[in-house]
Amino acid sequence: MNNILYKRILKIATHVLLMTGALLMLVPFAWMISTCFKDINNVFTYPPNFIPEKITLDSFSRVFEIMDFGRYYLNNFIITFLRMFGLFFTATMAGYGFGRLEFPGKNFLFICLLGTMMIPIYVIMFPSFMIIKNFGWIDTYQALTIPQMLGAFGGAFSIFLLKQNFQSIPRELEEAAIIDGAGPIRLFWSIMLPQVKPAFAALAIFSFNGSWNDFIWPLIVTNSDKMKMLSLGIARFSSDKEGLTQWPEMMAASLMALLPVVILFIIAQKKFIENASQSGIKG
Amino acid sequence: MTKKNIRKIKKYFFGYLFIAPAMIGFFVFMAWPMVNGIIMSFKKVGLKGTSEWVGLDNYTTLISDVHFLKAILNTGYYTLGIILLGVPLALVLAVILNQKLRGMTFYRLSYYLPVITMMIAVSVVWKGLLSTNNGLINYMISFLGISNIPWLTNPKWAMPGLILMSIWKGTGFNMIVFLGALQNIPKSYYEAATTDGANSLQKFTNITLPLISPAILFVMITTTINSFQIFEQAYVLTGGGPQEATTTIVYYIYQNTFEWFKPGYANAQATILFAMLLIITGIQFLLQKKWVHYE
Numbered sequence: 001m002n003n004i005l006y007k008r009i010l011k012i013a014t015h016v017l018l019m020t021g022a023l024l025m026l027v028p029f030a031w032m033i034s035t036c037f038k039d040i041n042n043v044f045t046y047p048p049n050f051i052p053e054k055i056t057l058d059s060f061s062r063v064f065e066i067m068d069f070g071r072y073y074l075n076n077f078i079i080t081f082l083r084m085f086g087l088f089f090t091a092t093m094a095g096y097g098f099g100r101l102e103f104p105g106k107n108f109l110f111i112c113l114l115g116t117m118m119i120p121i122y123v124i125m126f127p128s129f130m131i132i133k134n135f136g137w138i139d140t141y142q143a144l145t146i147p148q149m150l151g152a153f154g155g156a157f158s159i160f161l162l163k164q165n166f167q168s169i170p171r172e173l174e175e176a177a178i179i180d181g182a183g184p185i186r187l188f189w190s191i192m193l194p195q196v197k198p199a200f201a202a203l204a205i206f207s208f209n210g211s212w213n214d215f216i217w218p219l220i221v222t223n224s225d226k227m228k229m230l231s232l233g234i235a236r237f238s239s240d241k242e243g244l245t246q247w248p249e250m251m252a253a254s255l256m257a258l259l260p261v262v263i264l265f266i267i268a269q270k271k272f273i274e275n276a277s278q279s280g281i282k283g
Numbered sequence: 284m285t286k287k288n289i290r291k292i293k294k295y296f297f298g299y300l301f302i303a304p305a306m307i308g309f310f311v312f313m314a315w316p317m318v319n320g321i322i323m324s325f326k327k328v329g330l331k332g333t334s335e336w337v338g339l340d341n342y343t344t345l346i347s348d349v350h351f352l353k354a355i356l357n358t359g360y361y362t363l364g365i366i367l368l369g370v371p372l373a374l375v376l377a378v379i380l381n382q383k384l385r386g387m388t389f390y391r392l393s394y395y396l397p398v399i400t401m402m403i404a405v406s407v408v409w410k411g412l413l414s415t416n417n418g419l420i421n422y423m424i425s426f427l428g429i430s431n432i433p434w435l436t437n438p439k440w441a442m443p444g445l446i447l448m449s450i451w452k453g454t455g456f457n458m459i460v461f462l463g464a465l466q467n468i469p470k471s472y473y474e475a476a477t478t479d480g481a482n483s484l485q486k487f488t489n490i491t492l493p494l495i496s497p498a499i500l501f502v503m504i505t506t507t508i509n510s511f512q513i514f515e516q517a518y519v520l521t522g523g524g525p526q527e528a529t530t531t532i533v534y535y536i537y538q539n540t541f542e543w544f545k546p547g548y549a550n551a552q553a554t555i556l557f558a559m560l561l562i563i564t565g566i567q568f569l570l571q572k573k574w575v576h577y578e
Contacts, residue, residue: 014379015386021376022393025451029396031419032408044417090304097301102294113305116313118560120512122533123553126546127316127323150308159305184297213401215515220541231403235519238407247411254404265399269392272399276456277463 035251036060043247059248063256066249068225072233073256079144079229080211086149087158087207088200094151095162095196096188100174110163117156121216132221143221144229153217154210158203165196202275205268212261230257317557324551334547341551351552353527354535357442361531362510364446365453370502373454377461378491395455402452406519409448410435413520420447435521438528445516445529453509457502464498465491497571504567508560532556 030050035043036059038052063069097103098110121128128147137143151159169192177191215231222228228236234253265272324341326334345351380390397405412419413434421431434444468491476486492499514533517523523530523538530538532552539549 011384014382014384018379018384018386018390022390025393025397025455027419027423028405028408028412028451031412035411043411044414046417046422048417048419048422090308093301093303094305097298101298101301103298104295106298109302109306112314113309116309118564119313119317119557120508120560122512122514122536123557123560124313124316124320125536125553126540126549127320128312129540130319131312131316147308147312150312151305152308152312155305155308209399213403215403231401234407235403235515238410238519239522250407251411254401254407257404258400261399261401262396265396266392269388269395273391273395273459276395276398276459277466 032251032255035247036255038248040245040248056248059252060256062246062249063253066246067233067237067253068228069233069253069256071226072228072230075144075228076212076230079141079214080208082141082145083148083211084204084207086145087151087155088203090149090151091155091158091162091203092193092196094159095166096192098159099163099166100169100192113156113159116152117154117160121153125216125220129220137221139222139224139227141227144218144227148211148217158206161199161202162196165199166192169195201268201271205264205271205275208264209261320550321554323547324554326547328545328547337547341548344548345551345555350527350530351532351535354530354532357527357529358511358513358531358533360442361446361449361513362507364443365449365506365510366503368446369450369454370457370499370506372450373457373502374461374499376454376458377465378487380458380462381465391459394458397452398455400452402515403519405452406448406516409444409451410520413444413448436525438526441521441525441528445513445520448520449510449513449516453506457506460498460502461495464495468494500567500571504564507563507567511556511560511563 031048034050034052037055037057039054039056039058042049042052042054094113098106098113132138132143135142137146147153148155173191173195174187177187182191213231214229215235218227218229218232219235222232225233234250234257237253238250323334325336325338327337327340328334376394380387384390413421415421415431415433415436418434420434424432432440434440434447472490472494473486476490481489512533513531514537517529517531517534518537521529523534533556536549536552536556539545539552
């Protein structure tokens with residue numbers, strides 16, 4: 001009897017602990033959301049209140065007036081989708097090449113490629129800026145998309161993932177297709193490609209999330225306002241003298257910037273968490 | 284040329300064709316900049332793109348540069364904070380969450396949510412939360428009897444402020460990694476230990492810890508490597524200040540490159556940073572032989 005009581009108390013204590021932690025994690029979001037609906041005079045009140053006395057939606061429309069927020073938002077969508085589709089193409093091709101095809105120097109080239117995962121973008125800030133400058137791409141969409149479409153700056157992991165997936169397809173499937181008279185293109189396109197579909201979800205999530213939140217690359221290769229991505233726009237605005245005082249607008253901008261990824265996360269949370277939890281088991 | 288050879292060449296060509304886009308990306312945007320960066324670290328690069336060889340000058344300047352030393356110390360402080368506070372916290376959370384509980388999805392969701400959010404946007408939010416007068420964090424800790432802390436504006440407190448925020452942002456990821464490893468442990472091990480009369484603590488130290496040691500190593504490596512590259516938080520929250528208290532290595536490289544236009548010098552710093560990351564990874568891989576159990 002005592003044992004059951006003890007277990008129940010332990011369970012309740014666990015819940016209290018976890019719930020407190022969870023609420024603490026959510027507090028910053030709650031503050032952000034509540035600040036959006038306040039006017040500037042009610043942001044830092046004592047004691048803080050999460051439900052404003054007078055609710056106003058002004059901050060959301062003001063964001064579009066005080067900075068070119070619509071343009072940043074559009075840029076984010078354009079750049080993110082271009083990068084995502086480019087990486088799909090590059091990673092699938094390379095994954096198939098390294099996973100299923102034979103050619104001299106294969107292992108060496110693959111190790112080189114994986115080695116780039118060790119190179120952080122911060123280490124090559126200036127030389128990669130110089131490349132973009134020499135191409136005449138500063139302040140263009142090419143600069144913001146083409147390197148990532150070709151798998152640079154973090155794409156190596158996607159290639160690795162696809163390679164693993166292609167490798168795990170049984171030989172028999174390939175042989176049967178060849179006996180049936182499938183050429184190399186058809187073999188790739190209609191036999192092998194459908195087999196790695198599950199990996200695409202992971203790739204899409206990695207790529208979307210990474211691109212959407214990108215900061216350092218636009219910081220390096222763009223300088224005009226119309227080419228800014230969301231994070232850069234928000235960072236610049238928040239460091240302006242003007243921005244320092246406009247908390248409701250800044251929070252509205254942040255909220256809108258976070259929204260697409262949060263929605264994606266809520267829809268595909270299983271996949272997100274699966275990706276993270278597997279990285280440790282493999283590592 | 285025999286028919287067989289032609290077929291072979293065709294086959295190889297096909298292989299190279301498939302990896303071509305990735306290899307172009309790799310050579311043009313990763314390998315060449317890396318090599319070029321190291322070359323430039325031995326040069327003095329001028330405003331108009333002119334450059335001259337200066338040998339080891341950049342490196343000798345670096346050794347006596349107190350600001351760079353400060354940046355290294357700041358980065359080390361930050362990394363230590365995350366490793367000592369953030370990683371154990373993630374492990375504790377994972378152990379608690381590794382049981383059948385109601386509301387599991389909600390807990391996982393709320394702990395993981397900060398991980399996926401845009402660093403810049405949440406940094407702006409934290410700038411408000413950490414504000415000294417009437418900031419929410421100071422209000423919350425006032426219940427613990429702690430009076431207003433000048434986060435972000437005081438050299439002593441700026442870095443703890445960044446650490447606090449980064450723990451909030453990153454713990455969910457490490458927690459999920461640990462949770463994945465914990466769920467991989469066969470239940471039968473614990474059952475066997477129970478029959479042998481082991482208590483919870485014994486089970487944890489003799490079964491759980493050894494079996495999740497690969498995950499602990501993975502988390503330590505990735506956390507250290509990521510922490511050494513801290514930049515965005517410092518950019519938004521403090522701008523490297525006050526009094527260089529949050530000028531991290533990457534922030535200093537950024538300033539040298541794009542604000543003071545000393546790219547040659549900055550590349551010497553970047554090369555040092557890269558070498559440090561390699562050494563850290565090397566040390567931790569050597570350590571794994573000592574204390575990590577792979578099945």
